[in-house]
Amino acid sequence: xxxxxxxxxxxxxxxxxxxxxxxxxxxxxxxxxxxxxxxxxxxxxxxxxxxxxxxxxxxxxxxxxxxxxxxxxxxxxxxxxxxxxxxxxxxxxxxxxxxxxxxxxxxxxxxxxxxxxxxxxxxxxxxxxxxxxxxxxxxxxxxxxxxxxxxxxxxxxxxxxxxxxxxxxxxxxxxxxxxxxxxxxxxxxxxxxxxxxxxxxxxxxxxxxxxxxxxxxxxxxxxxxxxxxxxxxxxxxxxxxxxxxx
Amino acid sequence: xxxxxxxxxxxxxxxxxxxxxxxxxxxxxxxxxxxxxxxxxxxxxxxxxxxxxxxxxxxxxxxxxxxxxxxxxxxxxxxxxxxxxxxxxxxxxxxxxxxxxxxxxxxxxxxxxxxxxxxxxxxxxxxxxxxxxxxxxxxxxxxxxxxxxxxxxxxxxxxxxxxxxxxxxxxxxxxxxxxxxxxxxxxxxxxxxxxxxxxxxxxxxxxxxxxxxxxxxxxxxxxxxxxxxxxxxxxxxxxxxxxxxxxxxxxxxxxxxxxxxxxxxxxxxxxxxxxxxxxxxxxxxxxxxxxxxxxxxxxxxxxxxxxxxxxxxxxxxxxxxxxxxxxxxxxxxxxxxxx
Numbered sequence: 001x002x003x004x005x006x007x008x009x010x011x012x013x014x015x016x017x018x019x020x021x022x023x024x025x026x027x028x029x030x031x032x033x034x035x036x037x038x039x040x041x042x043x044x045x046x047x048x049x050x051x052x053x054x055x056x057x058x059x060x061x062x063x064x065x066x067x068x069x070x071x072x073x074x075x076x077x078x079x080x081x082x083x084x085x086x087x088x089x090x091x092x093x094x095x096x097x098x099x100x101x102x103x104x105x106x107x108x109x110x111x112x113x114x115x116x117x118x119x120x121x122x123x124x125x126x127x128x129x130x131x132x133x134x135x136x137x138x139x140x141x142x143x144x145x146x147x148x149x150x151x152x153x154x155x156x157x158x159x160x161x162x163x164x165x166x167x168x169x170x171x172x173x174x175x176x177x178x179x180x181x182x183x184x185x186x187x188x189x190x191x192x193x194x195x196x197x198x199x200x201x202x203x204x205x206x207x208x209x210x211x212x213x214x215x216x217x218x219x220x221x222x223x224x225x226x227x228x229x230x231x232x233x234x235x236x237x238x239x240x241x242x243x244x245x246x
Numbered sequence: 247x248x249x250x251x252x253x254x255x256x257x258x259x260x261x262x263x264x265x266x267x268x269x270x271x272x273x274x275x276x277x278x279x280x281x282x283x284x285x286x287x288x289x290x291x292x293x294x295x296x297x298x299x300x301x302x303x304x305x306x307x308x309x310x311x312x313x314x315x316x317x318x319x320x321x322x323x324x325x326x327x328x329x330x331x332x333x334x335x336x337x338x339x340x341x342x343x344x345x346x347x348x349x350x351x352x353x354x355x356x357x358x359x360x361x362x363x364x365x366x367x368x369x370x371x372x373x374x375x376x377x378x379x380x381x382x383x384x385x386x387x388x389x390x391x392x393x394x395x396x397x398x399x400x401x402x403x404x405x406x407x408x409x410x411x412x413x414x415x416x417x418x419x420x421x422x423x424x425x426x427x428x429x430x431x432x433x434x435x436x437x438x439x440x441x442x443x444x445x446x447x448x449x450x451x452x453x454x455x456x457x458x459x460x461x462x463x464x465x466x467x468x469x470x471x472x473x474x475x476x477x478x479x480x481x482x483x484x485x486x487x488x489x490x491x492x493x494x495x496x497x498x499x500x501x502x503x504x505x506x507x508x509x510x511x512x513x514x515x516x517x518x519x520x521x522x523x524x525x526x527x528x529x530x531x532x533x534x535x536x537x538x539x540x541x542x543x544x545x546x547x548x549x550x551x552x553x554x555x556x557x558x559x560x561x562x563x564x565x566x567x568x569x570x571x572x573x574x575x576x577x578x579x580x581x582x583x584x585x
Contacts, residue, residue, distance in 0.1 A: 050537050076543035088538040092556025101552060102542035109543065141556075158542065 001026040001197045002166055007058035008222075009046045016042040018222035019058065024166075024215075029198040031208055031233060034219035035241040040201045041085060043219070044170045048082045049075055062166055076102075077109035079165025083155040083172050090142040095154060096124060098142045099161050106162060127160040131187050148175030156187040167191065168199045173207035185210030205237040220244035249274060249392045250364040253335045256281045271476040271508040272418050272447040277390060281335065282362060285309060288330035295382050295577065296351035299569040300324035309336030309363070317377065319346020322567070327365045328355045329389065335362035344371040344403075349567050350379045354393065356386035356414070363391045373400035379407045380570045382577055385414035387444055394420045401428025401456070408565050409436035410574055412581050413444030413473060420449040427456035427487055434463040437561040439581040440473035440505070447476035454482065457517075458489040465496045466561045468554050468582070469505035480512040481522065488519040498528045499557055501550065551582045558582075 002024040009017040016039045024030045034040055045053045047060055049072035060067045067075055090098060104114040115123070128135050131153050143151050152172055159167055169188065173181055188211050192198070200211055208216070208230065216233045218226040218241070225244050226232065247269075252260035262268070263275035285308035297303065303324040306312050308331055317323060327338060342350065354365070363385075371377050385391050391414055399405055403426075409419045425432055436448040452461050461481060469475045481492045498507040511524045531553050539549035558578050565571040 048541050050541075051533065071546070072537060072540035073543050073545050073549075076541055082541050084538065084541075088532075088535050090535055090538070090553070090556065092559040093552060098539075098542070098552075101548070102539070102544055105545060105548060106543035109545075162542070 002060075002062055002199070004047075004060045005058055007046065007060055008056045009042060010054050010056055011042065011052060015056070016222055017046065020219070020223045022217060022224055024197045024199060026197055027194040028214040029192065029200060029211065031200045031202060031213035031216045032219050033202060033216060033233060033236055035244070038219045039222045040219055041170055044082055044168045044199075044201060047168060048072055048080060073105065074109065077106045081159055081162055081164030081167045083152075083159060083167065083169045085170040085174065087143050087151040087155050089144045091144050093142055094140060095138040095142040099124070099158055102158070103161055123161060127157055130190070131157050131160070132183055133157055149177065149180040152176055152184060153180065156184050159191065160187055163191070165195070166197045166199075168201065170201045171203065172200075173202055173204065181207065182210060205233045208233045218244055248364070248394075249362065249390070250337045250339075250366060250394075252281060253284075253337050253362060253364055268449070268478070271478075272416055272445065274390060274416055277416055278362070283334050285329070285331045285334035285336035285361065288328070290326060290328040290330060290355070291357050294324055294326040294355065295353050295573055296324040296570065299567070299573070300351060306338045306340070306365070308334070309338040312338040312340045315340065315342045317342065317344045317346070317348035317350065319348065321346070322349040322351065324351045324353070326353050326355060327363070327393075328357055329361040329363045329385070329391075330357045331361065332358045333360040337364045337366070339366040340368070342367060342369045344369070344375045344377045347376045348378075349570065350377060351570055352379060352381045354381070354383040354385055354391065356384060356389050359386045360388050361386070363389065365393045367393070367395040369395055369397045371397070371399045371403040371405055373402050375400075376404040377406070378566055379405070380565060380567065380574065381407070381409040381419060382574070383409070383411040383417060383419055385412075385417050387414060387442060389414040390416045392418045392420065395422070397421060397423040399424065399426050399430045399432070401426045401430055404431040406433040406566065407435060408561065408574065409448055410577060411436070411438050411446040411448065413438065413440040413446030413475070416445050416447070418447035418449060418476075422451045423453065425452055425454045425459045425461060427454060427459035427490065430459050432459070432461045433564065434461060435561050435564055436465045437558045437578065438467035438469070438475045438477075439558065439578060440467070440469045440475045441471050441581075441584065443472045445474045445476070447478070449476070449478040451480045452482070452492070453484065454487040454490045454492065455484050457487050459487065460490075461492040463494040464561055464564065466498070466558050467507070468499045468501060468558065469507055470501035472502075472504045474506045474508070476508045478510045478512075480514065482514045483517050483520050483522065485516040487517045490517060490520040490522070492520070492522045494524040496524075496526045497557075499554060500528060500530060501554070555579055555582050
């Protein structure tokens with residue numbers, strides 16, 4: 001499904017990713033853990049095509065399609081979704097309007113019919129209820145004045161509405177209290193399936209107690225330095241990242 | 247010096263030029279080689295943008311059909327200024343009186359090319375009355391137009407205005423308001439959406455002549471291609487006009503390297519006990535927000551249009567008349583999508 005080979009990237013003149021390789025087969029959830037500054041967020045931005053992140057070598061593909069040559073919106077239409085570490089505020093655009101525009105833009109790009117308003121609203125009500133989001137909140141400008149936890153829930157709501165083939169969750173646990181964490185994790189788990197994949201980026205093992213990964217990789221100094229099963233996350237929680245530093 | 251005088255007399259030297267401080271960014275003299283002939287009798291096409299909302303409509307075509315309008319409580323009146331003859335010039339002068347809570351829905355409709363038009367309005371709002379004036383200015387790309395409104399308020403009256411313009415060869419909507427204080431309340435908003443090689447100018451002057459008056463102004467706009475927008479906003483607080491509360495905000499988006507915005511916010515304060523503030527910002531679209539929208543699947547142009555519409559929506563959302571607000575929102579969306 002997601003295949004990254006020898007990926008190197010820099011921001012400005014500063015190299016951040018240094019020959020990173022990773023494969024996530026369909027149906028699996030991989031966790032990426034690592035210390036601050038290891039390149040975790042850079043990886044998510046390089047995969048989704050943010051400006052200012054220059055790929056200097058290697059490849060990344062989703063279902064065999066080269067991601068790096070596509071515009072961000074075309075990557076989204078291929079089913080790539082990023083839950084932002086710091087979701088943006090979009091003043092003046094109600095959350096519902098934004099999600100509907102995004103969903104229909106993706107459908108159009110895939111040659112599907114637009115989702116009509118009644119069907120869209122029904123879907124939005126269902127997904128919002130599952131994530132315990134007050135439906136009236138979706139009529140407010142997206143993320144404007146939302147708390148950190150509300151913003152993260154809105155990210156997962158968008159994910160649930162867009163039903164991406166492959167999701168990257170960038171520190172989705174930060175800013176969440178324990179109740180919100182459970183709700184968000186349930187939302188994420190509901191999207192697990194045999195033809196979907198996920199990359200869960202996190203500092204802490206806490207989130208992985210609720211979203212059980214199939215594999216855990218440690219990212220340090222721009223590359224994967226260790227990989228293992230879920231037990232690796234527990235071991236990191238005990239021993240820290242020190243031995244991967246430097 | 248005015249376009250009205252130049253058209254009425256046929257004397258080109260009466261045109262405002264860049265030597266006039268108030269016109270230095272919207273020079274007319276340099277744009278008009280010869281004064282064109284007076285417009286013939288014309289005919290308006292269509293019903294105008296506000297027909298579904300209005301109790302009655304006054305149509306002024308090529309300067310003809312202007313008549314006094316007396317607005318009573320509860321009335322919503324459409325006023326259409328239509329230019330329908332190519333390459334000719336016309337002037338219309340009108341008086342509007344307001345004696346209750348009423349709405350004036352004004353449209354400038356270019357149904358020909360290359361015309362010169364001046365519309366002059368005198369608006370008197372009586373004590374205790376309130377007027378919401380909404381202006382949609384849709385002129386031809388090669389037209390030169392000026393709309394000049396002189397507004398007088400009685401103490402305790404209120405006046406709220408939203409001007410929406412898309413520019414022309416030269417297009418200026420100018421409002422002068424004498425603010426009597428005494429609890430009178432003024433909102434003086436506007437938005438410009440300027441594309442191609444168009445030029446749009448929103449100029450306002452609010453004179454606080456006595457104490458305890460409020461003015462709130464929000465102007466927002468977008469320029470792209472080689473478009474040019476001008477905002478000149480002046481608020482004067484006269485000696486003795488204490489207790490005045492005046493706020494002005496002007497915020498612009500520049501979406502191309504060749505587009506230009508000229509802004510002159512002015513607060514002239516001659517009283518001591520006042521609250522006055524102004525904010526002025528000019529910038530590009532937030533790249534982070536653009537990336538966020540694209541990551542969700544919105545193509546770049548669609549994302550830009552959405553964020554620009556949202557930026558301008560703050561002005562449109564302040565329109566109190568619900569039907570007019572919906573029409574204004576559709577109008578701005580259509581201007582933004584016209585690439």
